[in-house]
Amino acid sequence: MTRDPRTPRSGARPPGGLGPLGRRLFAAFAVVALASVALLTIAALVGTDRGISSARQEARQSVAAQVATAAADAFRTAGDWASADLSTARSVAEAADAVLTVRDTDGKMIFGGSGVEREPGMSSSGPGHGRGAGSGPSTSTPVVVDGSTVGSVRVVFPAGSGSTGRSVAWGWVTAAAAGAVALALVVSWFVTRRLTFPVVRVAATARALAAGDRTARTQIDAPGELGDLARAFDAMADNVAHTEQTRHRLAADVAHELRTPLASLQAGLEELRDGYVDASVVRLVSLHDQALRLSRIVGDLGELAEAESARLSLHLAEVDLAALAGAAVAEREAELRSAGLTVHSAPGPTALLVRADGDRLHQALGNLLSNAARHCRPGDTVTVTTSATPFEALVEVADSGPGIPAEELPHVFDRLWRGTRARAGGGSGIGLAVVKELVTAHGGTVTADSGPDGGTRLTLRLPRVAPHGSRHLPGPGVVPRRPGKYP
Template sequence: MRFGGRLVVSMALVMLCGVLVAWLVAQAVGPGVFRDHMERASHEPGSVAAHALEAFVSASTATLAAALGAAVVTSLLAGFLVSRRVASSLRNTATVAAQVSAGRFDVRVMPPGIGSEFDELAGAINAMAQRLGRNDAMRRRLMADIAHELRTPVATISAYLDALDDGVEVLSPATTEVLQAQASRLTRLADDLGAVMRAESGAMPLDLVPVDPHELIELCAESLRPRYERSGVALVTEVRPGTPRILADRDRMGQVLGNLVDNAVRHTPAGGTVRLTAEPHGAVVRFAVADTGDGIEAEHLPYVFERFYRVDVARDRGHGGSGIGLAIVRALVLAHGGTVSVLSPGKSMGTTFVVDLPARPDGPRWHPFSRGH
C-alpha cells in the first residue's frame, strides 16, 4: 500500500476510535448522570422538563469530553508512531546516501515497509549505489588498462632511444619501423579514446543521409579484404533483396562495421569464415557480423562493449586491439538511434554481433543478388 493510503487508514482508525469511545462513555456515563438528575428532580423545586434538559446536557457534555479526549490521545499516539517510522526511514536513507557519497558503494537501504513510495526510494538508492560501484570498478580497471597500454609502447620507444644514444643500436630501417609502429599504437589509442568519449557524450556530429546498406557492406569488405587474405579467413557478404535504406552517417557507420569485422578477423583462426549481412527485420535494418572463431563464454557477454573489457587479457592484448573498438561501436550505434547486441553459444563456437538501425521506409530498396568474397 502507498504511504498516502496508510495515512488515510490511520485517520479512519482514529475517527473510529473516537466514535467507539463516545458510544462506550455514553453507555456507561449517560444513564447514570440522567438518572441522578431525575432523582434530584423529585426532591428539588423545578419542572421535570427542566431537570430532564439539565440531565441531557450533563450527560452529553461528559460523553463529548471523554470522546474528544480519547480521539486526541489516539491521534497523538498514531502521529507519534507514524512520524517515528518515517523519521527512522529517512535517517537510514540519509546515512546510506552519505556513505555512498563518501565512496562506500556496498551499503544498502533496507525497505522500511511503511509505503510503496519509501520502498521505491530505497530501491532507487540501492540501484544507484550498485551502479556507482560498478562504474567505480570500471574506472579503476580503465585507469589500469590505460596505464598498461601506454607502458608497453613508451617503454619500447624509451629503450630504443637509450640504445641509440649509447650507440648500441643504429638508426636502421628496422629500428625506424619499430619506433613508428609503437608511435602509431599510441596515436591509435589516443584516437580511440577521443572517439569513444565524443560519441558517448553526444559531442560527435553526425552527417545523417540516406545510405544503402549494400554500399556500406561492400565498402567495408573491400577495405578489409587484403587483411582477410593475409589471415586466411574467408569474408562473405550478403544483403537480402528488398532491404531498405537507413538514415545514417556513412563514415561513422562504416567505422562501426569496420570495427566489428576487424574484431572478427582477429578472433577467427585461418580457415575460418566471417559473414557480414544485412536484412530487413520489422521496422529496422539488421546488420550482423558472424564468425566461426574463438567465441565468448556466457558470463562475459554482458560486458564486451565496456571500455577495455577483455574476455582473455593475454590473448586480446596479443591480438593487438586497443580494447575500445566495441565501446566505440556501441556509442555510435546508440547515437544513430539503434541497438547493438552480441550472441555466442560459447567458447570456440563463434560469435555474432547484431546491429539494428531504424529503416527508412520511403527510401529505395536494394534488389540485386548478393555476392560473396
C-alpha cells in the same frame, strides 16, 4: 555486532525523535486530528443534550397526560371537584417525583402539593408547596370529561431533573474524545515516521556517499513513491560505484597498455644516446614500431572518447542499413582478403531503413569487420548478413574463426579487454567497446555469440523505420525509450 557493509556509516539510522520535516508533518496531522475530534465532541455534546431534553420533555408530557386522565376519571366518578378522589392522580405525580396542582375551569385551586384540598380562597403558597413547587420545569394539561374541559392539572418537576443522565452522557462523550485524541496523536506519529523515515534514510545515505562511502545504500522496502525513491537512489548509487570502478580499471588498463611500448622506447633511446648500440635501420625500425603502437593506442582511446560522446553529436537521418553494410564490406574487403579470409555477403531486404548517423554506423560496421580480420585464421570465412523483423533491422557479422570461450563472452565489449586468444592477435581491446557505444547511442544493441566448435557471430540491432518515414511501434519485449533521451 558487525555493520552491514551496505548501510551508511554516518547518519544511517534516523534519530529517535522526528526531524524538522517530521515535526511539521506531525503538527499538521495533530492539528487536523484535534480539530476533527473537537468538532465531533461538540456535535456529540449538543446532540446528546438536545436528545436528553427532548426525552425528558416527552416523559413530562406523558406524566401530565396520565395525571390528567386520572383526575378526569375521579371527576367523572364524583360528578364534581368537591367530592372527587384525586389520590390516584397524586400517586402518579409522586411516582415521577413531581408536585401536582389541580384547578377548575375558573382557575380556582382544587388540589395542591401534598394532597390537601384547598378551601375557597386558600393561597397557592399554602400546604403542598414545600417540595419546591414552581422551582423546576412544569407541564400543564387540561382535564377533559366527555368532551368538556372541567379543569386543568399542572405538574411541577423538581429543579435539575435529568441532570444525572446528562452528566453520564457528557462523561462518556468526554472520555471518548480524550481517547480519540490520544489515538489520533499516536497514529499521526506513526504515519509521520513512516513517511519521513525513507526521506531521512536517503538523505543519510547521500551524505555517506558524498563522504566517500561507495557501499552505502538505503536498503528500504517502503510501498509507493517513497519506496520507488529509495530503490531509484540505490540503483543510482550502484551505477555511480560501477562507473567509478570502471574509471579506475580503465586508468589502470591504459597505464598498463602504454607502459610496455613506452618502456621499450625509453630503453632503446637510452641505448642509442649512450652509444651502447648503433643507430642501425633494424633498431630504428623497432623503435618506430613501438611509436606506431603508442600512436595506435592513443588513437583508439580518442576514438572511444568520441564514441562515448557520440549521442551528443549524432546527425540523424533515415539511412539504408543494408547499403551501409555493403559499403563497409567493400571498404574492408582488401583488409579481409589480405588476412587470408573469404568474404561473403547475404543481403536481406532492399530497403532496411533506420534513423541513424550514417558515418557513425559505418564506423561501427567497419570495426566489426576489422575485428574479424584481426582474430580469424587464414582460410576462415566471414559472412555479413542483413535481415529485418517487424520492428528491428539486423546486421550479422559471422566468422568461422576460433571463437570466443563462453566465460569471456560477457566481457567482449568491455574497454581495453582482450581475451586469451585475442592477445596473440594484437589490438588494444577498444574496437568492440567503440561499437557498443555507437550502437547504444542510436538506441540499439549489439551482442556476441560463439559456438562450442568455434566461430563468432556479432549481431547489431537497431529500431526500424517504415518506408514511408513513420517509426514502427515497439514490438513485444522491446522497451520503448523516453522521448528526447537521444537526438
